[in-house]
Amino acid sequence: MSLLSSIDAALAAFVTFVWGTPLLILLVGGGLFLLITSRARPYRYLQHSIDLLRGKYDNPDDPGQVSHSQALSTALSGTLGLGNIAGVAIAISTGGPGAIFWMWVTAIVAVATKFYTASLSIMYRGYDSNGELQGGPMYVIREGLSKKWRPLASLFAIAALLGLLPSFQSNQTVQLLRTAFAEPWGWANEDNSFLFDLSLGLVLAVAAGVVIAGRIQRIAKFAEKIVPAMVVFYLALTFIVIAYFWQQVPAAFMSIISDAFSGEAIAGGALGTVIATGISRGAFSNEAGIGTESLAHGAAKTREPIREGLVATLGPIVDTLIVCTCTALVILVTGVWQEADGIKGVSLTANAFSNVFGESLGPILLLIMVLPLAFSTMVTFWYYGTKCFAFLFGHKWLKFYSLSYIILIIVGAVASLDIINNLIIGMYAIMAIPTMVSTLLLHKKVNYSASQYFEHNQKKFTGKVN
Structure with missing residues (x-):
């Protein structure tokens, strides 16, 4: 067994372990608890969330x-794009159509979870080594909990540095560029594929490097312009594909629901794998x-934690319930997931679009949407990483982190997808532990603040506050 194969096997075993039953209970069970204890307020005030998003307050x-x-x-720029396109394709190829049902479950409880985590990110902002006000789980733990919980803050920051690497985005972006342009036009083949991938990296x-030089302000302005336009463009593309295969839509939904509780669509019929x-x-x-x-939400201009919590609730609705569902339907109604034969990630989604738009135009249209969003994810993850790096080591060595990050974009372009995917998914699980534990410990603070906020602003809302 080669060294890469050994690393891949070890990381796959690590992912299986960390994403076991305890973590699933923490994420989904914790989210359900937050949904109940919030008295469904995040769901009841979606109109106010939209007003806040429009800048009314x-x-x-x-x-x-x-x-x-x-x-x-x-x-959203950190979640939309490859997480919704390549990620959904990986979910279906790994866990079958039923995996989408469990993605829906996470999205529904995610509305409540994000309400709490984003509210806390404003409520417990802290100053970094440069004296700048910052938000995020590590500051929530440091500012909101006693010293005995401090190791959780460091655990989150370390896991985030590894889990927010840009390699997955650069890998899948280069793969799509190769599929859409290089291979059909004869620019890339088995002999020069490495050189082509390296050049794109x-x-x-x-x-x-040009964008991240402008820090969060430039990243935020870039994301604000790109994200809405690309979401509308992508939804238009998926609606065309779904309309073309409209007769298969009921069967696609049925397969999602039935396979969610059977696991029959994957090898061995392992229901646990599906979930x-x-x-x-x-x-x-x-x-x-x-x-x-x-x-990201911890950087918002506001004195009201609940306002940012409400804005954050729109995230899961857009990226999972809408965009991910559209991606899943495109893959399922076209049937490409059954004919993949080892193809996964963004190439599987590109094959689905090719069924309607043709083998040349389909990947190109997908690329138009994926490239700017994947790029925005890369620069957003850099911003996240700098906050975690500065929390651990201060700002003195931040330039070295930025240089390493840029190099990893290049490495990701030529690296193994399995190794990258397993490392990131594993670190996401580790990040969830301090985030959910601190959120559950401090949820009463959010409940109290929410009661005060809604009672004080009752006349501004439609509907009665209970």
Whole structure:
């Protein structure tokens, strides 16, 4: 067995272990608990969430670095794109159609989870070594809990540095570029594929370096312009494919529901694999309970923690319930997942689009949407990583982290997808532990703040506050 095979096997075993029953209970069970204890407020005030997103209550003098809409766009740029396209394809190829059902479950409880984690990211902001106000799970733990919980803050920051690597995004982006352009046009083949991938990795690295030089303000402005446009474009593409195969839509939904409780669509019929795959990919899709979204929402300009919590609830609705469902339907109605024969990730989704738009145009249309979102994810993850790095080591060595991050974009372009995917999924599980534990310990603080906020602003809302 080669060294890479041994590493891949070890990481696969690690993922199976960390995404076991205890973590699934923590994420889904914890989310259900938060849903109940919140009295479903995050679901009842979605209109107010939209008003906040539109800037109706923005105050430029409030502490923070970006607006509500920019914070949400930044958070979405870290989840939309390859997490919703390649991630859904991986979920179906690994766990069958039933995995999508469990992604839906995570999204429903994620609305409540994000309400709490984002509210806490504002409620317990802290100052970094440069004296700048920051938010995120590590600051929530440091500022909101006693010293005995401090190791959890470091655990989150370390896991985030490993889990928020740009390698998956660069790997899948290069793969799609090769599929859409290089191979059909004869630019890449078995003899020069490594050189082609390396060249594209260098281009992505240089472009990322230009954007991240502007820090969160430039990233937020970039995300605010790109994310909404690309979501609308992608939904239009998926609706065309779904309409073309409209007769297969009922069967696709039936397979999602039936396989969710049988596991018959995967080898060995392992129901546990279906559930674990769906929940882990759902968490990777919307990041609720993982804590990364709090790093973005913690930068919002506001003095009201509940406002940012409400804005954050829109994330799982967009990225998982809408975008992921559309991706899943495209893959299922076209039947490409049954004919994949080892093909997975973004190439599987590209094959699905090729069924309608043709082998040349299909991948190109997908690329138009994937490339800017994958790129925005890379630069957003850099921002998340700098916050975690600075929390652990201060700002003195931050330039070395940025340089390493840029190099990893290049490495990801030519590395093994399985190794990258397993490392990231494993670290996401580790990040979830301090995030969910601190959220559950501090949930009463959010409940109290929410009661005060809704009672004080009752006249502004439609509906009665109970």
